Amino acid sequence: MAQKNKLQFIILGLLNQQPLTGYDLTKAFDDEIGEFWQAQHSQIYPQLKRLEEQGYVTHEITVSGEKLEKKLYHITATGRQLLHEWISVGTPDLTATKDEFILKLYFIQTDRDPRLLAMLQEQLTLHTAKLAHLQQRLATVFPQAKAAKQHYGHYLILQHAIGREDYYVNWLKQTLKALPE
Amino acid sequence: MAQKNKLQFIILGLLNQQPLTGYDLTKAFDDEIGEFWQAQHSQIYPQLKRLEEQGYVTHEITVSGEKLEKKLYHITATGRQLLHEWISVGTPDLTATKDEFILKLYFIQTDRDPRLLAMLQEQLTLHTAKLAHLQQRLATVFPQAKAAKQHYGHYLILQHAIGREDYYVNWLKQTLKALPE
DNA sequence: AGGCTCATGTAAGCGGTTACATGATTCT
DNA sequence: AGAATCATGTAACCGCTTACATGAGCCT
Incomplete structure (x- = not known):
């Protein structure tokens, strides 16, 4: 069924390895992970906001140079738990390849x-x-x-x-x- | 990029074989073609309407029993042309399989x-x-x-x-x- | 100074799913 | 009579893409 927001899990999975900014995450989709999943920054920033509202991630603000504020996101314990559950539950829906x-x-x-x-x-x-x-x-x-x-x-x-x-x-x-x- | 409305071409392709109603088309997506493409009737009926507005299909009304009206759709010459073009042009975008x-x-x-x-x-x-x-x-x-x-x-x-x-x-x-x- | 990259957001629109809604026909 | 199937539509919502928008930092 549907797409059930896999993006949130990918973000959690990436943040589980190390804290990252929205910009870093966007780049990750261009490089490495882009081989098998795509996402634009316009989708990533709002998703990070939602994940934070739900308590799965937090952010700290770091300043580059004079006043450029970066939001460095960290995964929380409940976020880690959610990620673990997603990986652990079955994946019974074989997505039809739309070639x-x-x-x-x-x-x-x-x-x-x-x-x-x-x-x-x-x-x-x-x-x-x-x-x-x-x-x-x-x-x-x-x-x-x-x-x-x-x-x-x-x-x-x-x-x-x-x-x-x-x-x-x-x-x-x-x-x-x-x-x- | 994007999804570029492939549904319209599938509908044209099916109507190119024989005239069908929206209901018939919906069933085709459950059976045969459902093996590699999905569509619900809520997507098919509006698409048929649009295709007719653009002159790619026409419909005739047939009556079953007392008063049940069925819209039997036919592909037009320009519809056949559009279908032919879609098949003929290149298909350079390899869709990433989102497994x-x-x-x-x-x-x-x-x-x-x-x-x-x-x-x-x-x-x-x-x-x-x-x-x-x-x-x-x-x-x-x-x-x-x-x-x-x-x-x-x-x-x-x-x-x-x-x-x-x-x-x-x-x-x-x-x-x-x-x-x- | 100018251009590229870094950095973060919002808005509009599209394709697709799920749900809502209605009614006729056919089969048991 | 009741259930399953035939038949056609609309509405709400979601995921995703494209475009709009803004500004700072870095390198030449």
Whole structure:
């Protein structure tokens, strides 16, 4: 069902590692976590406010330079508890992957459709690039296999994403090969 | 970016096969197409209205029984053109798969986390069931391989989804096996 | 001085879900 | 007669994106 506000848990999860400002959180969504979840600052700041009202986070004000005030957010004990519960409860809803290319494919009637070749080739290019990007990420984030032990979940999902893209690329190649002449 | 109203194209795609009522379309999202896209009637009826205002569909009223009026929608020539264009233009945005389980995994620090085993096992159960369901679908929708030629896209995406789930299941099994003791 | 980054907010709009609301037809 | 299904709509709300808005600090 619905989207049930996963953003709040991501914020708690990030604050659980270290105190951060709204700006820091926004950057985290551009870099690291942006690989599999997106959020803009216009969504993050109000969410932080709500989390604070509910007692899951607090903030302290730090001043940079002359008068620039930064709100450094900390997770509270109840926040930590909420995060732990979210991870612990079951995750029974498999989110349907809303892949626009797959959607378009559904409306292709025959293997002789003149659009099919270009569509498959475009996706092959895109997914090949994505695969390379993910492999690059794995190499930079976990340069030696040992490091994976400290951020095991992150390692697992990167490795999972690589496997997924690898399958996608192979499926595209195979489908292209099976096309008539 | 964004969601750019894919629903309108799905409706056009379905109406391109045969005239349907809003109710029929709603059912299509419960059955067949529901495998990879969802929509409720509260979204479909207003969308049909908009599509008609824009000239992409028309409707004729048919009466069932004494006085129950059904609006049977037909795609127009310009609607067919819009659909064709949507399929023909590129699909360069790879939608990030927002898998809640994967998200939770990100916050697992070590391979000794006591929650990891149950989480992986739950997903294995769910994805094994999904895989079986998809294989069942393929067998019922395309009982003989010949039929695939008439609905090639549908055949391809079912077969693709099966491969994807198969990978997911294997990844889970492998990850479970690699867990300490 | 100018431009980029840091830093925090609000507003409008869209796509989607859930709930509210009504009535006819068909099947048991 | 009652229940399930057929059939069509509206309203409220939520999550998210895009755009609007403001100002400080840092680097060249």
